[in-house]
Amino acid sequence: MSAVLIDTHAHLDDEQFRDDLPAVLQRAAAAGVGSIITIATTAPSSAVCVALAAQHTALYATIGIQPNHVAEASSTAWDEVVALVTRQRVVAVGETGLDRHWHYTPFPQQEDYFARHLALARKHNLPVVIHCREAEADVLRLLRDDYERHGPVRAVMHSFTGDAATAEACLAMGLYISFAGMVTYKNAQALRDVAKSIPLDRLLVETDSPYLAPVPLRGKRNEPANVVHTAACLASVQEREPTILAGHTTQNARNLFWF
Ligand SMILES: [Zn+2]
Numbered sequence: 187m188s189a190v191l192i193d194t195h196a197h198l199d200d201e202q203f204r205d206d207l208p209a210v211l212q213r214a215a216a217a218g219v220g221s222i223i224t225i226a227t228t229a230p231s232s233a234v235c236v237a238l239a240a241q242h243t244a245l246y247a248t249i250g251i252q253p254n255h256v257a258e259a260s261s262t263a264w265d266e267v268v269a270l271v272t273r274q275r276v277v278a279v280g281e282t283g284l285d286r287h288w289h290y291t292p293f294p295q296q297e298d299y300f301a302r303h304l305a306l307a308r309k310h311n312l313p314v315v316i317h318c319r320e321a322e323a324d325v326l327r328l329l330r331d332d333y334e335r336h337g338p339v340r341a342v343m344h345s346f347t348g349d350a351a352t353a354e355a356c357l358a359m360g361l362y363i364s365f366a367g368m369v370t371y372k373n374a375q376a377l378r379d380v381a382k383s384i385p386l387d388r389l390l391v392e393t394d395s396p397y398l399a400p401v402p403l404r405g406k407r408n409e410p411a412n413v414v415h416t417a418a419c420l421a422s423v424q425e426r427e428p429t430i431l432a433g434h435t436t437q438n439a440r441n442l443f444w445f
Contacts, residue, residue: 190219191391191432191436192223193395194223194342194439195223195366196410197225197227197231198222198235199224199227199231200396202396203395210410210411211242211245214409214410215244216411218432219413221245223443224248225281226249226267226280227250228252228255229262229264229267235247235249240275247273247275247276248277248278249267249270249273249276250315251303252280253284253291253299254288255291256291258290275445276312277444278313278315278443279303279313280316280317281316282316282317283296283317284318284328285320286319287319297328304339312340313339313442313443313444314339315344316341316344317344317345318343318348322348329356329359338359342364343356344392345364346380349380357384362390362442363384363388363390364389364390365391365416366394367401367404369419369423370401378423381420382424386424386431386434387438389435389438390439391417391420393409393413395412396408401419403415
């Protein structure tokens with residue numbers, strides 16, 4: 187039997203899964219994906235993720251507001267997120283972080299919410315799922331600030347696309363690095379070189395479903411079963427047996443998310 191994988195980042199509350207989530211979960215199980223973390227992006231999405239995790243034994247949930255959704259959040263949204271933090275099968279806070287690619291949320295407001303998520307996670311002894319798009323220096327600045335005050339944070343840089351220096355800085359602060367389908371793309375050799383340098387005990391895999399399907403499914407709706415392609419790519423990049431890579435990334439996910 188091949189080793190079990192964990193998809194550490196999927197958006198199963200997305201409307202693209204509304205009609206066939208049970209079939210999606212069956213395909214994941216058949217592909218050897220034993221657990222999936224469904225990641226919240228808004229207050230309503232947090233509630234849906236918590237409900238999905240209560241319904242499906244393979245699922246765990248996060249609660250949080252993704253930086254691009256902060257500006258549109260209602261005045262009660264943050265309190266709604268906070269109220270969900272102690273619910274069953276909530277294994278992390280996020281996704282949070284910073285995004286300079288889109289301009290939906292003013293940057294100071296993104297920083298405010300990133301800091302709130304970090305504080306909420308610390309208070310409840312949960313890890314943090316961090317989104318970083320074209321804002322590596324800013325994310326590192328906030329993480330360093332947090333690190334200097336409180337010490338190492340339990341966190342993952344999700345769908346990592348930064349350079350080796352950013353990865354090294356994150357690793358030095360105790361973070362995990364997670365790769366999604368982008369690492370499989372033909373033009374992503376620089377990212378594969380970064381992935382090669384990540385120690386086996388800090389590496390995670392994810393799909394970021396329904397987005398960014400890995401090769402050979404690029405352009406299709408992504409789903410958790412496809413994490414096998416990303417894991418296979420990482421195994422080849424790291425020159426490891428696929429079962430060794432699967433075993434380590436799964437153990438790393440358990441070490442980070444505590445389930
Ligand atoms: Zn995401």
